[in-house]
Amino acid sequence: MTSQKSTREVLLTCIDDIEIIAKELLDNLIAQKQQKPVSAEHSQLVELVLQKDTELKATLKLAEEQGVLQQKVVALETEVERHDIEIRNLQKQLKEAEQLLATAIFQAKQKLQAIAKANSRPVNSEELIKFAHRISASNAVCAPLNWQQGDLRRPYPTDIEMRLGFLGRLGEMNVNGHMSFPELLHRPNHSMQQGSSVPNSQAGTYSWLSQNDLQMPGLSVSHLGVGGGMDHKTPKKENEDVDVMSTDSSSSSSSDSQ
Amino acid sequence: MSTRGVETDEQQRIRFQVELEFVQCFANPNYLHFLAQRGYFKDPAFVNYIKYLQYWKEPAYAKYLKYPMCLHFLDLLQYEHFRKEIVNGQCARFIDDQQILHWQHYTRKRVKLLQSQAEKHLMTIQNEPTPQKSV
Numbered sequence: 001m002t003s004q005k006s007t008r009e010v011l012l013t014c015i016d017d018i019e020i021i022a023k024e025l026l027d028n029l030i031a032q033k034q035q036k037p038v039s040a041e042h043s044q045l046v047e048l049v050l051q052k053d054t055e056l057k058a059t060l061k062l063a064e065e066q067g068v069l070q071q072k073v074v075a076l077e078t079e080v081e082r083h084d085i086e087i088r089n090l091q092k093q094l095k096e097a098e099q100l101l102a103t104a105i106f107q108a109k110q111k112l113q114a115i116a117k118a119n120s121r122p123v124n125s126e127e128l129i130k131f132a133h134r135i136s137a138s139n140a141v142c143a144p145l146n147w148q149q150g151d152l153r154r155p156y157p158t159d160i161e162m163r164l165g166f167l168g169r170l171g172e173m174n175v176n177g178h179m180s181f182p183e184l185l186h187r188p189n190h191s192m193q194q195g196s197s198v199p200n201s202q203a204g205t206y207s208w209l210s211q212n213d214l215q216m217p218g219l220s221v222s223h224l225g226v227g228g229g230m231d232h233k234t235p236k237k238e239n240e241d242v243d244v245m246s247t248d249s250s251s252s253s254s255s256d257s258q
Numbered sequence: 259m260s261t262r263g264v265e266t267d268e269q270q271r272i273r274f275q276v277e278l279e280f281v282q283c284f285a286n287p288n289y290l291h292f293l294a295q296r297g298y299f300k301d302p303a304f305v306n307y308i309k310y311l312q313y314w315k316e317p318a319y320a321k322y323l324k325y326p327m328c329l330h331f332l333d334l335l336q337y338e339h340f341r342k343e344i345v346n347g348q349c350a351r352f353i354d355d356q357q358i359l360h361w362q363h364y365t366r367k368r369v370k371l372l373q374s375q376a377e378k379h380l381m382t383i384q385n386e387p388t389p390q391k392s393v
Binding site for chain 1: 288320
């Protein structure tokens with residue numbers, strides 16, 4: 001295709017040629033008036049003109065046909081463009097759908113994972129509520145609403161509470177002589193009935209261990225059935241921790257750590 | 259309690275209470291500082307004991323805890339680096355401050371919520387009489 005000339009160029013060269021030949025012809029005609037006639041050359045020129053004229057006509061016809069084809073081409077191109085737009089739209093919609101589905105699947109998978117997780121460790125709702133009450137009622141995880149700087153309440157057991165708890169009194173017990181467990185249970189009850197001088201800290205004693213643990217030893221024993229399984233692991237550590245406990249409580253009762 | 263072998267029920271009961279209280283004492287950073295200063299964290303027997311106490315993390319035991327923050331400190335105490343750091347008084351004070359601030363988190367949220375509700379209420383009250391006023 002590149003070696004052929006375009007129709008427009010062919011036409012234009014044709015026209016140029018005709019122009020040149022016509023000029024020659026006219027020059028010849030003018031020269032004929034002044035000089036001798038050169039009829040052979042003249043007829044040649046005329047023939048050439050005629051030839052160029054037919055060439056021109058043929059090229060014009062070709063140009064007309066090409067014009068019709070060009071129109072068809074344009075029509076087809078618009079058609080192609082239209083289809084192209086439609087395909088692009090479809091592609092966009094498919095992409096959106098894919099995104100939505102991917103998000104939906106992802107969320108569904110997460111939900112399934114959460115369900116599996118929840119099912120693997122079921123918790124009795126009543127126990128959950130009991131636990132929530134235990135940790136919240138005493139302000140252990142959430143500060144009381146009227147708490148200010150300088151308020152002695154803390155999210156952890158304070159010095160005084162520690163001393164008045166079972167551990168602290170166990171230390172005194174070891175120093176003072178052997179006391180049995182039921183005596184230790186009854187001792188705080190007795191002092192409560194008399195009305196102690198430090199009501200807050202005594203209240204601290206009870207809040208320290210839940211009332212359930214003190215008043216229903218049966219309950220704690222049944223739960224210790226689980227702890228009993230740990231028994232065989234720790235007889236050695238128990239000896240050592242008893243030593244630690246006794247030194248610990250005796251030193252804590254004599255120190256002012258706060 | 260000094261005999262090795264099977265514990266009686268009573269001994270088990272006592273041990274339960276003792277360990278319950280002791281593990282919850284870990285929630286107090288000042289107590290941890292106190293223990294660190296007296297060199298308890300250098301005793302391998304004590305370190306083993308802290309490792310053993312991790313059974314309180316199980317739900318069957320954790321439900322008896324009143325101060326659940328102790329479990330976090332129990333985890334931290336498993337690392338030697340933390341045990342070394344808490345000898346430092348500044349460290350203990352910092353932890354205490356942060357703990358108290360965290361403790362106040364829900365309180366702050368609630369106070370903010372109440373404040374915003376009170377403001378909204380005030381706004382509605384203020385907006386009511388304006389149509390009656392002559393402008």
